Amino acid sequence: MSSLLKITNLHVSVADTPILRGVNMEIRQGEVHALMGPNGSGKSTLAYALAGHPHYEVTDGTIEIDGKNITDLAADERARMGLFLAFQYPVVIPGVKVADFIRHAVSNVRNPDRREGEGLVPMREFRKEIRSCMDELGMDREFARRYLNDGFSGGEKKRMEILQMAMLRPKFAILDETDSGLDSDAVRVVSEGLSRLSGPQMGVLIITHHERLLEFNPPQYTHVMLGGRIVETGDAELAHELHADGYAAVRERHPEAAADNARTEAAAV
Template sequence: MLEVDGISVDVIRDGAAKRVLEGVTLSVRPGEVHALMGPNGSGKSTLLYTLAGHPSYRLAAGRISMDGEDVSSLSPEERFLRGLLLAFQSPVEVPGVRLSSLLLASYNKRNGIASGRNLLEVRDPKFLSAMRDAAAALGIGPDLLNRDVNVGFSGGEKKRAEVLQAILLKPKYLLLDEPDSGLDVDGVDTVARAVRDMASSGVGVLLVTHYARILHRVVPDEVTLLIDGRIAGRGGPELAERVEREGYSSLRGGSARAGMRYRASWGTGRRRSSWDQRKSALAA
């Protein structure tokens, strides 16, 4: 289980620290989709970057653990090798590196292949076949695989490339930063299907989003609201529905109490039943 225990986080800019998260606690179990929602500037991306070990985000208090191991002080590479993967909201361009080469090198690194050798020297035919098949399922053709990473990619192509990396690397825990941004309806369906498949295979997913539209296609096991750097509520998918209906402003101020009251009703009544039916239909 990926556990976040009472963490407070400072963002370091030009040598100065600014507190962005305060006392955040949540967990992600294997095979679970945990949705993290909140308005712009609430600290959602900060939480993901902190979990991934980004050096600009300093853990001021609390603990991060994976499967019982404290990883708070580990480097991003060490966390990656233990099975933690971050899919970026705005992936950077990498001129001179083909997408297929990045995927191959990342796969070899993740699996301890080609240790002490060039990561591109070992080309497992099974992996290459899996890469082509997974790419095709996401609507990524050979031409995109042979282009430099994210150079000239559309927003949708960047998102698909990030999801493709997650599928091929098979992390234990996947951090998805707004995977639905910049996607049309078909793109959201494609990404949501991939997320469902990964969760079904045992991957724990922490999915950040502003809107509930992708959650109608994924149906999370748990929803946590983050507002102004603090947990503002927890519940099931019905909490995302409430946000969609009422907006975040209704949850500001005494929000934690309102969120916890909502949690008490989660699992009962027709609303929960309707979400269960939707989840069953998507799994069929």
């Protein structure tokens, strides 16, 4: 049985400003969904709310995995339920190597009751596993010995993300690649990594404006967000149209959501 990530009537406020105004979405394991929409429509807010970021207050609605309500769970508990959010992981940890960090992350997910210093995935097993993942992804094994984010390029940050994803084998991966100003190496790493890792075991939500990413990973569903709601859902063709034509027509078709979008932007400081 494939798992289901279900978002129902999700309302989210940031600093008492309503941003998401009733988001509904269902992602099944094995499906690729793209989330698009103009700046300020609430895409990153949805990603942070899914991650359980404390600044994003869910004021109504639910997030469920296979019928279990995870709306109030902490970020690490969500990870154990099989949710992966690329950006929720720390950016700089002095003296920690890529492999050490991933070994801890993998151990936290696989041995939920472990105490610090105990229950780590055995080194030999871990090494074998990370090597086979890196080979599968075409990554240089040397990368695992690098210090975490020590002068990482855009592409190396993405290698880190993709390698974690490969090792954690989440049921659902959320990638917010919209505003990160990805260089071409980074776009390639994410495009190729995702296409190698996605399959029947993983559901993916890609938030992006990068056409190349979606060409490599054609979405079965494209959702358009405006004013904190999903106003349209289509297939890969819709993503093409939006890339070509922009959002003017979407705003015209959904004047109320367009007005909400403008209101949120005006409230932002």
